[in-house]
Amino acid sequence: MELLIVLAVPLVFSLLGVISNSHKAQAKIIFLAYLLNVIFSISLAYRFLVSQQPLSLLHIFYADSLSIFFVFTISVVSFAAAIYSKGYIEHELAAKLIAPKTTKYYYLLFNLFVFSMLLTVMVNNLGLMWVAIELTTLVSAFLVGFHNSRNSVEAAWKYLIICSVGIVLALLGTIIFSYAFFLSSGVKSLNWTELFIVAKNLNPDLVRIAFIFIIVGYGTKAGLAPMHTWLPDAHSQALSPVSALLSGVLLKTSIYAILRYSVITNLCLGSAFSSHLFVFFGVLSLAVSAGLVLVQKDIKRLLAYSSIEHIGIIMLGFGLGGIMGTYGALLHIFNHAVTKSLLFFGAGNLVNAYGSNKIRSIRGALKVLPFTGFMVLIGIFALSGFPPFAMFFSELMILAAAFSQGNYLLGGFILLVLSLVFSAVLYQFGKMLFGEKPDHQPAVKEPFSIYLAFLFLLALILVGWSGLVNSLVQSVLITLKGL
């Protein structure tokens, strides 16, 4: 039942939001909607942890531990983005960047976007999962191009075209998987649960080729190098709450899709095949991001490249495998989602206050925006994997997985990239946070809703390795092992 409620909340409230024309009312409605969503997804998670039984409804919806872990992550980040949207949109309205009439479309698209992401992780049928992922692209393209300026339309076009090509390849992979299933069982079906049962009898050659299409196709949407080219454009041009959703959870839903298929592939072929592919794309993503983070001139592009880096780390974690690697990668999914959202919110405030997203125009942010500046500073250290923040633990686990398997080369490479990116990010953000503020720049006070969004995420960044998240990750480990 909670399954349906979690799905229905964004859908129903998206319609409610359109009724009212005042931004205040819309913001209240969306706050209420996502508060409900978080509460229900937490109760869903607890109920699941008690029973440890996958929930299934009408053969269409299906939620096992993997789904519920992602549902929880999506709900939490969208709740934060919903709170943050209020202050952000108010500023955009005041600065006349968007027209008052369009705010309801913003909330409508926001809700549909979250709905399509939740749908992705809750359907059993792999064809419908494909449809839901394509839907995320179509809906969020409008959010990327919301400003209707040259830059944002260019970003939205590239996003649509590149991701659509990727997704067609993923559909091809889906069909080849289904064909393999048809050959071994004589029945047509795309249900994951049915594929899972016969996974060992599938034709290995077909599975191998299909999985390559899947990882290239969905990998495009996940931002894996070398298919990442849409990502910096879209992340930098989208409205900041949407950038947080894109980077924090949209990329992860594609990783979810890849993981679903990897369970079947591993049962059929053994884990070596998917591991090698994961490590290959992970290393490539790390290399690309490490090179490009250093030379960025735009604050949101900088964060976008850091997202590619973290997606690479997550892929390496899954590629190294074992309990340590997988555990670390799953934890990293959650930690990156909350930390990167916080930083995108911070970047949004900085861009709004200085009226520019050029790194060189932003100076002395700690004096202009003391609260945001301080939060961004914490976010930078959390993102770079400093203790006591949760990301420290997940990165440590992935590194430990590399070293304990005797893979010193890979471990050393990860350390090298981490330190390179850390120094680049600290250097760039150091310039923005410290130093003298420009003379004409007035100090700005953030609205209450923005305080709330930051503090909510900060709490999660600090405790992201314990409690509910930890128990969820432990039960996902069992699912991923194919037991």
Next chain:
Amino acid sequence: MEFFLILGLLASAFGLVSAKRLSVLIGNFSLQSLLLAILTFVEAVNLGQLGLCIIALLVLALKVVIIPKILSNITKEIKVNDNLEFYLNPQLSLLMALLLTYLCWTFASVIFVESDAVAKMCGAVSFSMIALGMFLMIFRVKALAQIIGLLAMENGVFLLAALVLNGMPFLVEMAIFFDVFVGVVILGVFVYRINRLFVGIDVSKLNRLRG
């Protein structure tokens, strides 16, 4: 019968690559979809499947009539120059297309080792359609050509699903149609926006975001 229709599909994919004008491109796409609809219908009658029949009719309505109509309306409304501009001229494109088709043929005969001749042929043609659609997207300058390339790729995947797999589950198929249709409408909206902001729909002008 099926054999000729499948060959016709391959020919129409070559037609897309060699087209020099936008109107021809849209016409060729419409023709390709028509062949696909007939092929699906024949398959549906052979198997006696009602679901596949409905899907064939949907292809006819959506991809033969409605989507080409939307696309040609866009070209009329924004008065786009009918000349397709190329990064690679049609002659060289055809040569590349031949090469790609050969590669796809080899690839398909590796994958469909155990299948019958029609399935093998079908696989080869469908991979070629996907490859040629992607080729079109990369080597043509106009934004509308990219939309058609994408749709041609989708046609290739559809062929594989319809003939090798006898169609996907009905619900999924419908959902995919919905997605494709919404996708074309949204891409169309962005074509209008590009035309207004960049004066023309050459994607080569979309070069402001770099690095």
